[in-house]
Amino acid sequence: MSSAAVLSRREFTVGGLLLAAGLAAGACGGPSGSPATGRTLRIGQYWPPTSLDPGKAGGESQLFLQPAYDPLIYRAADGSYQPRLATAWRYLGTGNTAFEISLRDGVTFSDGSPLTAEALKGSIEHFRRSAGQAAAFLAPIATMTVSGPLVLRLTLNQPHPLLPALFTQDFLAGDVIGPAGVADPARLATGTVGAGPYVLLPGETVANDHYTYGPNPKYWNAEGRFYDRITVKVLPNENTALAALKTGQVDVVQGSYAIAGGAKAAGLKVASSPAIVMGLQLNDRAGTLCRPLGDVRVRQALNYAVDRVKITAALLGEYGIPVDQPSAPAQDSYSEQPFYTHDPGKARQLLAEAGVGGGFELPVVIPSTPAFPGDMAQAIASDLQQVGVTLRIAAKDPAAANAALTQFPASSMGWGALPAYFMGRGLWLKDAIGMNPFHSSDPELERLDRQAAAADEHARPALDKQIVRRVVELGWFLPVCLSPGMLFHRDTVGVDAIAGQPFPSVDAWHPAG
Incomplete structure (x- = not known):
């Protein structure tokens, strides 16, 4: 999935496959359990991020953004839509030209500022101004009205039937950026200002080589965080990535069918999605x-x-x-x-x-x-x-x-x-x-x-x-x-992929068992 003017072939990401509207409030997606202690999830990724600014990023940046930015709506492994930063959403009237989002109360961004309808409006405006893959799909929005502290209404100048899909983690537009990041987009190039379970640690990150994430102390759902650290290592050679996976240097690798045979022969887990x-x-x-x-x-x-x-x-x-x-x-x-x-x-x-x-x-x-x-x-x-x-x-x-x-x-x-x-x-x-x-x-x-x-x-x-x-x-x-899109992983990690469906978000991966 790829840039407001051009969506490259790599930037067309696989989106949620089911449309669900008006869901009631509930728990966020992902396995249940207590937060892990002293555990690090190590990921190998072929492509470095085009940008750490969600508004400018393409699909290849998702692994680098998902730890730090919670989406409004979570697309679960089975394709269903579940509440996350939004607790409810619905189209108003007929024709798909008006949409309302109700936000979760008590959520703060990593810098401590509150999640409000006004903050969401600013985040969407940032995506619309930016050159990322989501900008074109947000273009039909004509006006945004804050109708309550936690309620935002969108009025469209043309029908848009898939706003719930657009506001999942698959299309980045659902990754809400805090007001500090919207006010100073340069800050997003080297740090994260999200409401997700982790924050980027700049002191432990080297651009285009490896990116390290630690717990967000402000995260609203700490019970849904399964690691103390996540590292994403850029491994541009698939054979090198497979070797790192075999030797335990990384736990999960994104790759292609070219190394599937070698991964299987080594006893590694193989998950694929028709992508x-x-x-x-x-x-x-x-x-x-x-x-x-x-x-x-x-x-x-x-x-x-x-x-x-x-x-x-x-x-x-x-x-x-x-x-x-x-x-x-x-x-x-x-x-x-x-x-x-x-x-x-x-x-x-x-x-x-x-x-x-x-x-x-x-x-x-x-x-x-x-x-x-x-x-x-x-x-x-x-x-x-x-x-x-x-x-x-x-x-x-x-x-x-x-x-x-x-x-x-x-x-x-x-x-x-x-x-x-x-x-x-x-x-x-x-x-x-x-x-x-x-x-x-x-x-x-x-x-x-x-x-x-x-x-x-x-x-x-x-x-x-x-x-x-x-x-x-x-x-x-x-x-x-x-x-296929493919993930190769050690048996110590639960990815919970479902055949025929897009992969779950990185923040839902968890220690096996």
Whole structure:
């Protein structure tokens, strides 16, 4: 999950998959028990944080922010939404254009200042001003009204059906920043001003190397804190990270399927979550740079040509899921029945009908990073070659690849599977941020999106399914598989991951047993 103007592929994080509104007050999520004494949780993470300011951060910063910032709403391991800093939330009226949040009484930030509706308003304003991934999704907020010391009402200029999801830990906007951090954002670059169970310890932290967190003495729910220290070590080499895990230098490592076999062989625990839709984006849907792509039959032919099952098995083994859609099985928008089967004959027929039976060349730009393995592009190229389409692959460093999206008719596809509302605004609506470089539009898709945005939680799942189905029919993308997010951990740590669901927050991890 990725920047107010551009959401990068890595910044699309996996969000909560269920919508729940109006929950009554209750205990926060996570295992119950007494706070640990003398225990340190040591985490290895591939990416350093883009920023320690939640307003500027991307999805790769979550492990560094979750210890120090409690969200308004907690997305639990099973996908349910539970009270955290907010005790209740609800839409007012119909149409999803007014929303009310009620805050927990007696909560203070790490500097001792109280959590109030006014403080929450300031935090949301900071996110809206900043260049992080949450800013675009907060844009529909027109006004914020403090209607009581602990009650904030949001009025929107357009329907927004997933504010509960947005205010969980998954999208960062729910991580409430204290007034001192809002007043002095530079302070957030080297410290934390949150209401979470921990605080960053600057004296024990070296930027881009390791980050150390100690207990927040002001934390409202000390019984829900399970460690005395959390350290996050940046380990940019996966094999080095696995070695550190094997030798006990760290307890948990984020990694990829590339080290899954080694982790299993060493007797380590492996948790996976279907997270990243991988494949190609067929961006030039008007045929400006590559004339054949302007014909929907050609885009559909490319989808028929690819053997998703074969590629997924070869590259991801047991951890991958073949998909022809930008959605995951646990989501409302997911269709069990595939639209595209592997059918080279059908692909050749459609290409012939579109007048390109003799084949054509398709230039594609991909990032030269493990986040999108070159093997994926080569495997797709091999299948397309069988129907006469030659993929010309240009590998560039990630920044250059993003900058070149309007110079190539196709590009790599590698972004988190989110609810349809969020993906539309990042990927396929006319004004989508970043990943629709040619501003393609489809009247039917836009109509369905408007309808779903204003629908309630009972009507929306069917509409979301129609939206994703329409995206698939248009052939704007060439998805191949769901690549997993993965955690590898020693048996001394309980991560409590649930198959098919996003991982729990770091602050919910606990000593095993």
